[in-house]
Amino acid sequence: xxxxxxxxxxxxxxELRRLGAELSVAETHEAVEAxxxxxxxxxxxxxxxxxxxxxxxxxxxxxxxxxxxSFAAERLGWKLSSLYSVNPRFGGVKIIGANAYNRRRxxxxxxxxxxxxxxxxxxxxxxxxxxxxxxxxTGTYASLVLETFVExxxxxxxxxxxxxxxxxxxxxxxxxxxTEHIERIFIRSRFPESAARLAEAAASSTQIALVPVADxxxxxxxAFVVTATNAREPIFEDHELARDAATLHLGxxxxxxxxxxxxxxxxxxxxxxxxxxxxxxxxxxSLYFSxxxxxxxxxxxxxxxxxxxxxxxxxxxxxxxxxxxCVGLPMLDLYVAEATWEKLLKARG
Numbered sequence: 001x002x003x004x005x006x007x008x009x010x011x012x013x014x015e016l017r018r019l020g021a022e023l024s025v026a027e028t029h030e031a032v033e034a035x036x037x038x039x040x041x042x043x044x045x046x047x048x049x050x051x052x053x054x055x056x057x058x059x060x061x062x063x064x065x066x067x068x069x070s071f072a073a074e075r076l077g078w079k080l081s082s083l084y085s086v087n088p089r090f091g092g093v094k095i096i097g098a099n100a101y102n103r104r105r106x107x108x109x110x111x112x113x114x115x116x117x118x119x120x121x122x123x124x125x126x127x128x129x130x131x132x133x134x135x136x137x138t139g140t141y142a143s144l145v146l147e148t149f150v151e152x153x154x155x156x157x158x159x160x161x162x163x164x165x166x167x168x169x170x171x172x173x174x175x176x177x178x179t180e181h182i183e184r185i186f187i188r189s190r191f192p193e194s195a196a197r198l199a200e201a202a203a204s205s206t207q208i209a210l211v212p213v214a215d216x217x218x219x220x221x222x223a224f225v226v227t228a229t230n231a232r233e234p235i236f237e238d239h240e241l242a243r244d245a246a247t248l249h250l251g252x253x254x255x256x257x258x259x260x261x262x263x264x265x266x267x268x269x270x271x272x273x274x275x276x277x278x279x280x281x282x283x284x285x286s287l288y289f290s291x292x293x294x295x296x297x298x299x300x301x302x303x304x305x306x307x308x309x310x311x312x313x314x315x316x317x318x319x320x321x322x323x324x325x326c327v328g329l330p331m332l333d334l335y336v337a338e339a340t341w342e343k344l345l346k347a348r349g
Contacts, residue, residue, distance in 0.1 A: 009126040011344060019347035023136065023340055025176045032140045035335035038087055040311045046085025046330035048276055053078040064101070073190065075232045075252050076100050077109070083330030091117035092334040094130050100230050109164065109230065110134075114337050126341055130333065131165070133340065137332040138250060139169025141272070141324075142226055143177040144308070148315050149246045149268070149322040150224045152181035157221050161235050162228035163189035163198040166250055170226050171198075175206035184209040186218045190229070216240045227254040234284070238262060246322040255284040260323060264303060267320030273309045274300045277327045285325045 016022045023031065038044035055076045059068045081096040098110035114130030117123060150156065158174065160167055167187070174182060185208055189195040195212035203210055211218075219225065219240045225247040229235060231254050238259040241247070244267075249255055263269050271277040271285065278286050278297035285305075286296045296305070306314035309329065 008124050011126050011128050011341075013129045013132065016340070016344065019344065021340065021344040021347040022132075023336065023343065025136070025172045027339060027343070028136045028336055029140055029143065029173070029176065031335040031339040032137055032332050035087075035329075035332045036144075036308075038335075039309050039329065039331050044085065044087040044331045044334070046083065046334070048084075048280065048327070048330055049082045050280060051080045053080070058099075058101070071100065073232055074100055075230050077230055077252070083328075083333060085330040085334045086119060087331065087334055087338070088119065090119050090125070090334060090338050091122050092330075092337055093117070094134065094330060094333045096130075096134070114333065116334075116337050116341055126337075128337055128340065130337070133336050134328070134333060135165035135169045137336045138166045138228075138326075138328055139171075139173040140332075141248060141250065141326045142170040143173045145246060145248045145322075145324050146174065146178055146181070146224055149317055149324070152178070152223075155181060155183040156223040157218070158182055158185045159216075159219050159222040159225045160185055160187050160228070161189075161226065161231075161254070162251065163187060163191075163194035164228065166228040167226075168198060168202060170228060170250075171202045171206060171208075171210070175208055179207050182208050184211050186222065187212050188214070188216070190231075224248070227251050229254055241321070244319065244321055247324065249283060249285070249323070249325045250328075252282055253284050253287055255323070257284075257288060259321070260284060260288055263321045263323040264305075268306070268317040268322045269303075270306045270308060270314055270322070270324045271296075271300070272307065272324075272326040272329055274305065274307045276329065277325055280327050283325050283327065285323070 058078055078099045083094040093115045094112050096110055096112045100109050102109050112130030112134045114128040116126045118125050187195040187199055192214045199210040199212045216236050220242055227249045229251040234256040235254050238256055275297050281290050289296045289299055308314050
């Protein structure tokens with residue numbers, strides 16, 4: 001018996017939009033919630049590999065010589081990453097190429113391509129532009145952290161660092177799940193005009209007031225802080241925060257050691273997955289340990305650092321600050337891609 005070769009579907013963003021097959025914010029949350037359930041019971045697993053390229057090599061190229069100073073406050077983040085995972089029905093690999101200089105060329109900082117695989121054969125089923133899928137799933141962390149760790153007896157203010165696709169996704173997700181709990185979201189970007197553009201673009205799709213700001217003065221008013229930047233160094237000082245604020249970190253080395261020490265000593269520190277955050281070693285919480293010759297993966301459990309991928313216990317928090325760092329688990333991408341594929345098949349009839 002001859003087996004027929006499967007058809008590999010190359011799915012464009014234009015086709016998804018034309019057929020109405022893009023996931024809504026609510027559908028993305030449903031897919032991510034299913035992913036977390038399977039992660040915590042061990043039926044969905046995955047990993048991540050990152051190849052970081054040396055910045056010196058980039059700046060030594062004739063085209064870019066003399067332009068390094070303009071990136072003094074920002075990581076170039078020149079890297080090739082692969083996120084791979086399986087669940088009960090599918091497998092998937094997300095390939096990410098990133099370089100902050102892309103923005104100077106009118107391109108996104110990072111571009112993702114998602115390859116969806118049949119689980120039993122691990123043969124390709126479909127290829128998606130994964131950039132929007134990735135931003136959408138990352139924004140759902142904001143909903144999860146707010147719901148779990150932020151008390152909202154009255155409306156709160158939120159401070160959002162960043163004005164890129166992930167920041168927009170965080171606004172969309174909070175607008176879906178927490179409009180009744182949030183009075184305003186302050187938006188700060190390295191470039192004030194970017195914060196203003198994001199506030200204007202997102203205003204029509206949310207009831208939450210979006211307020212672009214040029215400094216951290218409003219930070220002390222905020223019960224919840226989200227950082228989604230490519231910063232090379234901390235973007236706020238510990239004394240600028242409300243003392244019991246919850247913070248969610250989705251970017252790089254964004255938070256000061258003083259704040260992290262205080263959270264470790266008097267509050268709660270959480271990662272989405274200790275091993276993955278530790279091995280990536282590009283975010284403040286993992287760098288805090290590696291700079292001391294230690295490992296977050298080893299020291300974290302001894303210090304009571306929780307992980308959202310654990311079946312239980314990670315939701316527990318007492319008084320004091322809550323500091324959450326998320327690297328973006330590959331299983332979340334897989335479930336969003338699977339849900340998109342299934343919605344596309346229905347739309348195609």
